[in-house]
Amino acid sequence: MAVKKHELVHDNRNQLDLQALEQYIQLMNDQTNYKPPPQELVKNCQDIVKCLARASGNEEQLWTLLQTVEEYLLRIVNTVHSSIRHEIVTAILDKFYTFISDPQSDACPATSVVLIVLDCSDTEGTLSAARWLVQQGDNGPAGAGLRASLSCLYCWLYEWHGTPALGDWVMAFIKALEENERFDILIEVSVDNLGRLFLALDDPVTLRQSVADVIFHVLASLRESTDAFNRIAPHIGRVLANLATDSGQWSRQLLQNLVDILTATVDGLVDSLKGEAQDMFKDKYQDVILCLERHMASRGCRFLQQTPWRARNVCLTSVNTHAPMRKVGLLNLGNTCYMNSVMQALLVTRQFSTHVVLKMTAVPYWSKMGILFGKMMHSITTKLNPDEFFAVVKPPFFTRDNQHDSSEFLGYLFELLQSYEHCSDLNFDYSRPAVLSSHSRxxxxxxxxxxxxxxxxxxxxxxxxxxxxxxxxxxxxxxxxxxxxxxxxxxxxxxxxxxxxxxxxxxxxxxxxxxxxxxxxxxxxxxxxxxxxxxxxxxxxxxxxxxxxxxxxxxxxxxxxxxxxxxxxxxxxxxxxxxxxxxxxxxxxxxxxxxxxxxxxxxxxxxxxxxxxxxxxxxxxxxxxxxxxxxxxxxxxxxxxxxxxxxxxxxxxxxxxxxxxxxxxxxxxxxxxxxxxxxxxxxxxxxxxxxxxxxxxxxxxxxxxxxxxxxxxxxxxTDIEEGTTPSMEELPPKVQESVMSHNKHYVETVRKMRLTRP
Missing domain, CATH: 3.90.70.10 (Cysteine proteinases)
Structure with a gap:
C-alpha cells in the first residue's frame, strides 16, 4: 500500500482532489485483506469526512464516489476489532458534528453518507448516537452549535436525496433535543426552515417516508405557533391541491396527515384567540380555512399525539439547566425492587439529589450515590445497572435475592449517610463493614x-x-x-x-x-x-x-x-x-x-x-x-x-x-x-x-x-421549591467523567449487539 494521505489534496493549493479520494478508497476496497494500523484507520475516516464536507456537486455527479465511500466504511466497522470500532465511529461522528455545527463551514450534503456507520434500522442505536452528539454540543453559548447543526440538517433534508438514512438521523437528532428540553432551539430553527420543508410535500414522488415523518413531526410540534403557521399559509392551498390530484396511496396518506395536522392547528389557534383578534385571524386565513373544509379531517393522526413544543423562559446566554424528559429505570438485580423504588423517589427529591451530585463527591457512600444520580439524570439509555451503588449500601442484615422492606432500607440508608457525611472519601475502604456513628443511632x-x-x-x-x-x-x-x-x-x-x-x-x-x-x-x-x-x-x-x-x-x-x-x-x-x-x-x-x-x-x-x-x-x-x-x-x-x-x-x-x-x-x-x-x-x-x-x-x-x-x-x-436538575456542564468532573464513560460504553454495546446479529 503506497497510497499516502497527502495525495488526497494538491500540495500547491488547498483544494480537494475528489478523484484522488475515490482512487484511494477504491484501492483500499480492493485490498480486502489489508487494513491500516488502528490510529491510521481512525485518521483516514476523519479525513474522509473532511473531504466530503469540502466537496461540491449533486447526487448524480458524486454517485460513484459515495458508493465507494459507503462500501469502505461498512467494511471497516464490520470487520475491525470491537476495541477500536467505537473509537472509529466516535471519531467519525465527532468530525461530522464539527462541520454541521459550524455555520460558516458550508458543508456539502454528501457528508451525510458517513452516517452509514449507524444502522438506522436500529432506532435505539441511532437515538443513542444523537443523544451523545447533543450532549457533546450543548456547551456553547445559548446552544449555538446545536442551532447551527439542526439548521444544516434541515437544509440537507430538502436539498439532498442521496442519503436514504438522512431522515431517520434528523428525526433522532430532533428527539434528542426534545429529551433535553431544548425547545427554544427546536422552535426557532424549525420555524426558520419550515417554509422550505413544507414545500417538499409538493413533490411526493421524490419524498421518502422518513423525510415525510420529520416534516409532519415538526408541523404537529409547532401547531401552537402563529409564526410557524404564517410561514406555510401561502403554500397550503397549492400543496393540498397537488396531493389531491394524485390518486396514489402514498399521496392520499400524505394528504390525510397534512389535513389532520393543519385542521388541528387552525382550530387550536382560533380557540386561543378571543373577540376581535379571533375574527381578524379568520378573515386573514379565510382561504386556508375553506380549503381545509373541502377535506375530511380524521382523529387518528399519530403525529397529533405528541406534545407541542413550548418555549421556556430561559436566559439565552446560559447553558441548559433543564432536566431531560427522558426517564431512566433501574435494573432489578434479583429482588432489588425495594431499593430501586426508594432511589427513584429520592432522585425526584430535587434539593436532595442535586446536593448529593454537586456537593458530596468526596464523601464516602454519598459519592457513590452522586454517580448513580448523575447517570440517572444524564444517561443516554433508559436502563441503568445500579450494582456498584447497591453493593456498598445494602444493609448487612439483608440477604441477597430475598425480598426486603423498602422503608427499612430507606431508614438504614439515612443512618449510613448521616454517619459519613463529614468524612473524606480519599482512600476509603469499601470492603470493610460500615460503622454507624453513635449520634445517628x-x-x-x-x-x-x-x-x-x-x-x-x-x-x-x-x-x-x-x-x-x-x-x-x-x-x-x-x-x-x-x-x-x-x-x-x-x-x-x-x-x-x-x-x-x-x-x-x-x-x-x-x-x-x-x-x-x-x-x-x-x-x-x-x-x-x-x-x-x-x-x-x-x-x-x-x-x-x-x-x-x-x-x-x-x-x-x-x-x-x-x-x-x-x-x-x-x-x-x-x-x-x-x-x-x-x-x-x-x-x-x-x-x-x-x-x-x-x-x-x-x-x-x-x-x-x-x-x-x-x-x-x-x-x-x-x-x-x-x-x-x-x-x-x-x-x-x-x-x-x-x-x-x-x-x-x-x-x-x-x-x-x-x-x-x-x-x-x-x-x-x-x-x-x-x-x-x-x-x-x-x-x-x-x-x-x-x-x-x-x-x-x-x-x-x-x-x-x-x-x-x-x-x-x-x-x-409547599414553601420549598422543587429545584432543577443540574446540567451536564454543572456536574463535578468526577461525575461528568463517570456519566460520559457510561454513555460511551452503552453506545459500543449497542453497536456490538447490532454487528453480531445473524
Whole structure:
C-alpha cells in the first residue's frame, strides 16, 4: 500500500482532489485483506469526512464516489476489532458534528453518507448516537452549535436525496433535543426552515417516508405557533391541491396527515384567540380555512399525539439547566425492587439529589450515590445497572435475592449517610463493614414511667432505660421485610413485644438542639415531635421531644368499607390517646400510677415529609397460638395529594404539604410481592417499575387494584421549591467523567449487539 494521505489534496493549493479520494478508497476496497494500523484507520475516516464536507456537486455527479465511500466504511466497522470500532465511529461522528455545527463551514450534503456507520434500522442505536452528539454540543453559548447543526440538517433534508438514512438521523437528532428540553432551539430553527420543508410535500414522488415523518413531526410540534403557521399559509392551498390530484396511496396518506395536522392547528389557534383578534385571524386565513373544509379531517393522526413544543423562559446566554424528559429505570438485580423504588423517589427529591451530585463527591457512600444520580439524570439509555451503588449500601442484615422492606432500607440508608457525611472519601475502604456513628443511632428520651415498665416497656414512646438503644429494631410492619414484626391496625403506638420500634433518632429535652444543624439529612427530612402526657387526676403534664425522619401511620378500627385518608391517619396519629390499665402513667406529682392522656404535635416540620402506612398486622392461629401469620390490610384508602400537619401554633404557616412520590407494594403477603414507584417531576407523573418507566398521572394513585397499596408517601412542604436538575456542564468532573464513560460504553454495546446479529 503506497497510497499516502497527502495525495488526497494538491500540495500547491488547498483544494480537494475528489478523484484522488475515490482512487484511494477504491484501492483500499480492493485490498480486502489489508487494513491500516488502528490510529491510521481512525485518521483516514476523519479525513474522509473532511473531504466530503469540502466537496461540491449533486447526487448524480458524486454517485460513484459515495458508493465507494459507503462500501469502505461498512467494511471497516464490520470487520475491525470491537476495541477500536467505537473509537472509529466516535471519531467519525465527532468530525461530522464539527462541520454541521459550524455555520460558516458550508458543508456539502454528501457528508451525510458517513452516517452509514449507524444502522438506522436500529432506532435505539441511532437515538443513542444523537443523544451523545447533543450532549457533546450543548456547551456553547445559548446552544449555538446545536442551532447551527439542526439548521444544516434541515437544509440537507430538502436539498439532498442521496442519503436514504438522512431522515431517520434528523428525526433522532430532533428527539434528542426534545429529551433535553431544548425547545427554544427546536422552535426557532424549525420555524426558520419550515417554509422550505413544507414545500417538499409538493413533490411526493421524490419524498421518502422518513423525510415525510420529520416534516409532519415538526408541523404537529409547532401547531401552537402563529409564526410557524404564517410561514406555510401561502403554500397550503397549492400543496393540498397537488396531493389531491394524485390518486396514489402514498399521496392520499400524505394528504390525510397534512389535513389532520393543519385542521388541528387552525382550530387550536382560533380557540386561543378571543373577540376581535379571533375574527381578524379568520378573515386573514379565510382561504386556508375553506380549503381545509373541502377535506375530511380524521382523529387518528399519530403525529397529533405528541406534545407541542413550548418555549421556556430561559436566559439565552446560559447553558441548559433543564432536566431531560427522558426517564431512566433501574435494573432489578434479583429482588432489588425495594431499593430501586426508594432511589427513584429520592432522585425526584430535587434539593436532595442535586446536593448529593454537586456537593458530596468526596464523601464516602454519598459519592457513590452522586454517580448513580448523575447517570440517572444524564444517561443516554433508559436502563441503568445500579450494582456498584447497591453493593456498598445494602444493609448487612439483608440477604441477597430475598425480598426486603423498602422503608427499612430507606431508614438504614439515612443512618449510613448521616454517619459519613463529614468524612473524606480519599482512600476509603469499601470492603470493610460500615460503622454507624453513635449520634445517628436511636437514643431514648427520659420520660415518666408507666405501670409495668420495670420489667418491660409497654409503649414505643416511653423509655425503658434497661433496654439498649441498639436492640430497637426497625419500623412497624413492612411488606417484604424478613425482620419486621407485627402490627395492630387499631393502635397508634404498639408495644415493643408486638412491633419493632422505628430507627428514629431521639434526643434529650435538655439538649440545646434537637436536629443536628450540621446534618444535611436532618436538614432535609428531620422534624421534631412534641409529646404531651397529662394526668387525668391532677392535670399535671410532662413533655418530651423526639426527632423523626418518617411518621409511621397506623389504621384505626373502623367498619368494613370505611374510607381512610392520609389526612385522617395523621390526625389519628396526633389525637389524644388514653393510658389506662396496664399502660397507666406514673405521675410525679401524685406519686402513684394514674390514668392519663397522651397526644402528639409536630413542633418542627421537615422540608420533605415521609409517611409510612402500616399495611400489615399479625393474626394468631386459633388452634396453634405459636403460629402467627402476617396479613395485609387492604383498606379502602384515599391518598391525599395535599395534607396539613397537626402542628404547634408557631409552625402552622409551614404545615401544608403536597405529594410528589409514592412507593407502592403490590402483593398480598409480607415476604413477597413487588415494589414500584409513582413520582412527579416537573408536573409530570411517571411510573418507575424497575427498568420500565412509563407516563402516568396523579389519579392513578387512587385507582390501583386492591392488592397494590401505597406504602411510603413522600410530601414536599409547599414553601420549598422543587429545584432543577443540574446540567451536564454543572456536574463535578468526577461525575461528568463517570456519566460520559457510561454513555460511551452503552453506545459500543449497542453497536456490538447490532454487528453480531445473524
Amino acid at each position: 436511636l437514643r431514648i428520651v427520659s420520660q415518666p414511667a408507666l405501670q409495668g415498665q420495670a420489667s418491660q416497656s409497654t409503649s414505643t414512646d416511653v423509655n425503658d432505660n434497661s433496654e439498649p438503644a441498639s436492640t430497637r429494631r426497625s419500623a412497624s410492619p413492612r411488606p417484604g421485610s424478613s425482620a419486621a414484626g407485627s402490627s395492630s391496625s387499631g393502635q397508634k403506638r404498639v408495644s415493643p413485644d408486638k412491633e419493632y420500634v422505628p430507627l428514629k433518632k431521639r434526643m434529650r429535652m435538655n439538649e440545646s438542639a434537637f436536629l443536628r444543624r450540621d446534618s444535611f439529612i436532618d436538614n432535609m427530612f428531620g422534624g421534631v415531635l412534641l409529646t404531651r402526657v397529662e394526668c387525668t387526676t391532677c392535670h399535671s403534664s410532662s413533655l418530651s421531644r423526639d426527632v423523626f425522619r418518617d411518621l409511621q401511620l397506623a389504621f384505626p378500627d373502623k367498619p368494613e368499607g370505611w374510607q381512610h385518608t392520609v389526612q385522617s391517619l395523621l390526625e389519628y396519629y396526633c389525637s389524644k390517646e388514653s393510658l389506662t390499665d396496664e399502660n397507666q402513667y406514673q405521675c410525679r406529682d401524685c406519686g402513684v400510677l394514674r390514668d392519663a392522656e397522651r397526644s402528639v404535635l409536630i413542633e418542627t416540620t421537615p422540608k420533605y415529609l415521609i409517611l409510612v402506612l402500616k399495611n400489615f398486622k399479625t393474626v394468631v392461629n386459633r388452634f396453634e397460638p405459636k403460629l402467627q401469620v402476617q396479613t395485609k390490610l387492604m383498606h379502602t384508602m384515599y391518598h391525599n395529594h395535599t395534607i396539613t400537619l397537626p402542628t404547634v401554633r408557631s409552625q402552622a404557616v409551614h404545615s401544608s404539604y403536597t405529594l410528589y412520590a409514592a412507593v407502592i407494594h403490590a402483593g398480598t403477603t409480607l415476604d413477597s410481592g413487588h415494589y414500584y414507584t409513582l413520582a412527579k417531576d416537573k408536573d409530570q407523573w411517571h411510573m418507575y417499575n424497575d427498568d420500565v418507566v412509563s407516563a402516568s398521572d396523579e389519579a392513578q394513585l387512587n385507582s390501583l387494584n386492591r392488592s397494590s397499596t401505597p406504602y411510603i408517601l413522600f410530601y414536599r412542604r
